[in-house]
Amino acid sequence: MTGSHGPASGDPVSLGFLGGAASVTGSRFLLTHAGRRLLVDCGLYQGERELRRRNWEPFPVPPAAIDDVVLTHCHLDHCGYLPALVRDGFTGPVWATEGTAALAEIVLKDSGYLNERDAEQAREGGWSRHEVPLPLYTADDAVRAARAFRAVAFDHPVDLGGGTRVTASRAGHVLGSASVLVEIGGTSVLFSGDLGRTAHPVLRPRADPPAARTVVVESTYGDREHPEPIGLPHEVFAAAIRRTVKRGGSVLVPAFAVDRTELVLQALSEMVAAGRIPHVPVYVDSPMALAALEIYRRESQRDELRTDIDPQLARLPLLRAARTPDESKALNNPAMPCIIISASGMGTGGRVVHHLRHMLPDPRNTVVLTGYQAVGTRGRALADGAAEVKIHGRYVPVEAEIVRDEEFSVHADASEILDWLRALPERPEVVYVVHGEEAASRALAARIRAELGYTAVVPTLDERVRLG
16 A cells, blocks of 8 residues: 555544544544554643543543554643553554654653642642542553553654554654654545644754645644744743843743743743843753753754754753752742743643742742643633632732743644645545634634635544545
């Protein structure tokens, strides 16, 4: 089987949207053919409570009945349910690029640890509705899941057996991120994963897509365009730092540990070198971010990085690492103005939560939001101007300055997604628009129909369609 439009076999191929439909989280897509089941992405639901509750529901098919999992990249909304899947019976391989496998391992272990810690804090604080709060999964579950990773190289087809093969191409979103072409049962399906922008600050650009009869495309920014930078890069961020330091406050940057922290450090390095911001201590307060930074710096990952950047990514004279919980807590009362970069990027978990609790009530401080903030997250509440946010069962007043720097986003906007689809070598039969808030998905589907003339469908959760 070679071409994307080869003859269909006798058994039909079905595609099930088990997650990532009508929401920008929880991506899970199931291909079934002749008794074989292949799951593309195994994401965690994040954001609103109603979405998060889905993580606790039984998986729609028995995990033991799934033969393979393929991951597009390492973010939790694409890989974060994997430990639960393995715990509940999945025993097959998990196919991913080397970068995705390395980063997903630390992401999943950290997620397991945070699940355990949050359950314990809920028990001690008494804010859970359950008498004995339990974690969704544990760090040990994450370790077992990581053992299933099998590395694949970009642009090299991998035969999974049973007439199925998978090819990964660069998506340009984060290190290791891929669009995945699955050839199965005489047909082909291309999953975009999360697409990067036309140009990425650190990574080589995304590849043009291969031909496929069916395309499943993300729509995180499906109803918007990134603003064109005006003046110096990240001047909104630089100006916020200058204002905050002048009034004696500190700057908190909630940032995803993978990729976003690296981009923030790179931007700060350039600002300091150009004299645009004062020299103050910069703390990376996320063990996961520190581990991810080392993966980005590995020699084996250099072929993914742009050749015109410093492979160390950050050269700040006052860069510090807060590795222990005590070092992290000490940053809540710094001796002098500083910049704290801490995960998670939407303020939903991790060490950034206790920094928000201590820093938000002080008007001298600033919180800089550096990317997409999903509905139902603390980051979204802050972006929307909330006067208070709920943290650890208590409402915390928002007196700190809140700033958004839109230039850090490495998600393709609507026009950039259309450009990727326009580059398809052949016209697809159907484009399924997923992984977006409903308005964004529908807006992108409308543009696909109007500008490209493709059939574009926004599937519903748990919908199944026949392919080929």
